[in-house]
Structure formats: structure tokens, C-alpha cells
Amino acid sequence: MRDTRESRLLLVLLIAIAFALITVDIRGGEESPVDGARQAAATVFGPVENGVASAVDPVGNAIGAVRASGARHDKIAALEKQNAELKAELGSDARNRSRVRELDKMLKKSATGQYGIKAAEVIAIGAAQGFSWTVTIDAGSKDGLKRDMTVLNGDGLVGRVTTVGPDTATVLLANDPDFTVGTRMESTDELGFATGQGSRPLSVQFLNGKAKVKKGDRLVTFGSSKDKPFVPGVPVGEVVRVDPSGGDLTRTVYVRPYVGFTKLDIVGVVVQAPREDPRDMVLPKKPKASAKPKPTPTVTVTISPNGDIVDTEGNVVGNIHESPSPDPSENATPNADNAVNEQR
Numbered sequence: 001m002r003d004t005r006e007s008r009l010l011l012v013l014l015i016a017i018a019f020a021l022i023t024v025d026i027r028g029g030e031e032s033p034v035d036g037a038r039q040a041a042a043t044v045f046g047p048v049e050n051g052v053a054s055a056v057d058p059v060g061n062a063i064g065a066v067r068a069s070g071a072r073h074d075k076i077a078a079l080e081k082q083n084a085e086l087k088a089e090l091g092s093d094a095r096n097r098s099r100v101r102e103l104d105k106m107l108k109k110s111a112t113g114q115y116g117i118k119a120a121e122v123i124a125i126g127a128a129q130g131f132s133w134t135v136t137i138d139a140g141s142k143d144g145l146k147r148d149m150t151v152l153n154g155d156g157l158v159g160r161v162t163t164v165g166p167d168t169a170t171v172l173l174a175n176d177p178d179f180t181v182g183t184r185m186e187s188t189d190e191l192g193f194a195t196g197q198g199s200r201p202l203s204v205q206f207l208n209g210k211a212k213v214k215k216g217d218r219l220v221t222f223g224s225s226k227d228k229p230f231v232p233g234v235p236v237g238e239v240v241r242v243d244p245s246g247g248d249l250t251r252t253v254y255v256r257p258y259v260g261f262t263k264l265d266i267v268g269v270v271v272q273a274p275r276e277d278p279r280d281m282v283l284p285k286k287p288k289a290s291a292k293p294k295p296t297p298t299v300t301v302t303i304s305p306n307g308d309i310v311d312t313e314g315n316v317v318g319n320i321h322e323s324p325s326p327d328p329s330e331n332a333t334p335n336a337d338n339a340v341n342e343q344r
Contacts, residue, residue: 102266105154113233113282115152116272118143122264123168133176133198135159135264140167148229150221150270156235156258157181157221158267169269174236175202175261182222183236186280188212191222194236194255201240201254209251213242218283219255231270233278 103119110117120143124136139145141164151158151171159179163170172179175196183194183204190213192206204219217239223232237255303309309318 099266102154106152106266106268109152109154109282110268110270113231113278114274114276115231115268115270117152117268118145118271119266119268120169121266132178133173133196133261134162135171135173137169137171137267137269138167139269140165140169142166144271145169145269150227150229150231150234151267152234152270153259153264153267155260156237157230158259158261158264160229161269171267173261174257174259175199181230181236182224183219184222184232185211185213186218186220186283188217192219192253194219201256202237204239204253204255206251206253209249211251213239213251213253215239215242218280220280220283223277227270227273231273233274233280233282235283 106117106119118139120137120139122135123138126134137151145161145164147161147164149161151160157174159171159173159176161169162172173196174181174194175198177196177198179196181194183192184190185192185206188211190206190208190211192204194202194204197203206213219236219239221230221232221234221236224230235258237257239253240256241254243252243254303320307319307321309316309320
């Protein structure tokens, strides 16, 4: 397109329309008028994202190997060799073993909390539906997924489902600024609301401004009405900083989430809530505090001017001028010899 006045006006008009749609979408929230278009986009582009994700992984590893080889003239040959090795080792490499451990960890947590889950794989990050912290997973309505379902992994709360297509779904991550979840503190049951802050710790406002909170306290999800969008008892994170209340009605603390949102792979969507609130059962067990070592008693002695050795209680335990007492065994032999001589 030529750089003409008409082309510039068209560009400005398209930018204005884009910002208007973004504003309407943000203000509309869950009732956004463009939600239908978002779901349609998920339906159309979901299979494409799924296919691209399966192809990008081996190609990316191959390119990394080529760069590390240092032989510029052998790039094509190294790429072909790496692709062949990846195909041969598929299913037995270290990454798959790590994923098996991650899946096992997630299944154990879901069993502890009695959550019925549908396992899924993250196939895309930051979906094209917006600029929020989201991921796309390879499960959708065909797998029983619905909007506002809780998403977790082996570490804790990942987020909630926002858009569902036939084969894929979009998950809003818990660190997104638009994400809010009700929390309950371990043991004390203090209630609050956690809000995402991107790469920074979650901000949690406790309803009780005088709540006793300290670094290291742990939080779980409080749960929602009819278990949507959140089921109870899912680990959220650990307190890392406490702001003074200052007499306010609420109190703000900062919580480091258990989940690493930049390295998500295997997740589970809760399709069946637990019959009873698991409360703190899903939290990892706290390490036992190591016993403090008992101090070894020490004995201090002093030497008086006359040579007496005095202990800490003032008792004389010896004298440096005293010669050591003779060994009784040294006198045994002479005495025996004398007895023999007397008999003679």
C-alpha cells in the first residue's frame, strides 16, 4: 500500500476501532459483548495452536543444538540429525520423565483433596484474545470442560477457565491483575481476597484489619457458591511480607504463589468438586523443626597463690605442688619379694 493520505486515515481508523473494542471488552467483564467473538476465535484457532505447539518443540530444540555446535557450514546437516534423534528418543527423554513426575504429583494432590480432574497440556501462552496473563490448553467442551472451572497443578492454584472451544480452552492465570480469589488462612481461618500482580507476589486483603499474620503463613482457596469458579482447599501461596494495618478496616499482605506461572506444562481442570471441604489437607506437610543442640557444660578452674586448684563452686580439687600418688602396683612386687625372703 502506498503511503497516501487515505492509507494514513485508514490506519488511524483501524487503531481507534481496536482500542474501542478493547475498552468495551474490559468494561464488560464476563458479560462482554465480544465474548461470542472470542469463543468463535477459540474454536477456529484452537486446533491451529494445538498443531503449532506440537511442531515447535522439536524444531526449537534442534535450532538450539545447531547454534551450540559452532560449525556454521554444517547447520543444515546438524538440523536434520537433531530432528532424527528427537524422533527416535521421543517418549524416553528427560523432559518426558519430568512431565511424568509432574503428572504424578498433580494426581496425588487431587486425590488428597478429592478433586475430579481432567488433565491437559499447555499448548500456547498469551492467547490472541487479549493482553492478559492466559494460557491455552488442549482440552475443551468435548472433554467436559465448561467456563469458570478451577485449574490447578501439582503445586497449587493455576487459574480458572474463561473461554471454552470444542478442543481447546483459555485459562486466566492467578497472577493476572483481573484475577481475584477468596482465600482462607491455614489454622486461623482468616478470610481475604487475593489479587494477581503479574510477576510480583499476590496482594491479599484480609477482612479483619487486626488479623495476626506473619511471614510463612499459608493460604488456600475459600471456595465459591456451587464451587464455581473456585473449589475450596486448593493451595494458593505463602506470606512473604506483611504491611502494618495502620488502623484500617482491612489488612494487606503479600503472598508468593506456589505455582510458577512462567513454566506451566501439565495442568488439571477440576470437573468434579469434592464432597467436603478439604480445608488444609492439600497443603504440603511442614518440615519438622530441628531440635536445638544442647550446650556442652564446661568446667572452669582457677589456681590460687598457694597452688590450690579451685573449681567454679569454690572447692579445692588439687594442688599443683603435690606430687602424684605412687602407683600401688609399684609396691606390690617389693612386698612380695620381702615376704619370700622372710620365709627363706
